[in-house]
Amino acid sequence: MEPDRRVLRRQLLAWYRARKRDLPFRRTRDPYAILVAEFVLQRTRVKAGLPYYERFLASFPTVRNLAAASEMEVLRVWEGLGFYNRARNLHRASKAIVDRHDGEVPSDLAALKALPGIGDYTAGAVGSIAFGLRAPAVDGNVIRVVARVFRIADYVTRGPAKERVKEVAAELVPDEAPGEWNQAVMELGAIVCVPRVPKCPDCPISSECLAFASGVQASLPVRPTKPRVPVVRVAFVVAEDEGHVFLVRKGEGLHAGMYRESGEDAVRRHLRALGLRPVRVERFAPVSHRFSHLRWEGWAYRCRAAGEARAGEWIALDRLSHVPLIPFHRRLLASAVR
DNA sequence: AAGACGGGGCC
């Protein structure tokens, strides 16, 4: 028997209103603050993103503030959170909002989705929470809750199961308080209907849950297993030349927009291009770092160069705190220049 | 439809 939509809405909304966490982005009505929160929370747990949300708003309190900042300043605030294209896209979005929408976050779905970094989820979240639009916001939590309550047992990443999840999620959104409803489903997925061992005894809608009724909740939703993590051989170099460190700003790809050390060969090439002569290169520390989808293995080198750098990406040691680095590089540099 | 893109939490 199908879950009762009316019971689902009533029970879950009542639970949410009584038990929701007191989160800073739930205390504001400012569409810009809500937009910032949604960007920060893309593929990121509330616990991990919260400090960054606060820090970001403290640094850029208004959309015009953000639009006026440089990309480097924005990335400095984002440093450590990951998925750095989010920061670049949010920055670009702020500029578009100033240019095309007179500095006001647009209040319709189409205009929201036209902004860089805003897809179906974020448009629905901002639209419903900030502007009361009856739009679904289907994130990982919603997929999990819907797959369980409606016992959707096929791969939710593709095909008809994916469509069914989106369809059900959209149909459940009530006319009244759509923003509260979307947050209620996400809240349930975040603290009760959790991935591994869901807390069904605490669940306000377990009476309507088809997965719970048949005891299969822990095995839903179903996702294809992911490919193996490749190993990348690397050589990182710290070049010492009167206190300068050689850094390369990444254009695109991994860590786009961040500064990082280049590989040994690239450093030698670049040093020569700068009119410098690599004099000595010595290995000083093994490098082993695992990311979510790849692993670095190799060595870090210290090198000394002769000559005087004319120009290029030389950053003085005492200015390292002013450029966006990934945390791994910051730690490596700290150990290298100690 | 699949792959790229971070980093951290948790078992």
Add this chain to the structure above:
DNA sequence: GGCCCAGTCTT
């Protein structure tokens, strides 16, 4: 060590 997370963009 593997899985997952308040996703989006590009092939």
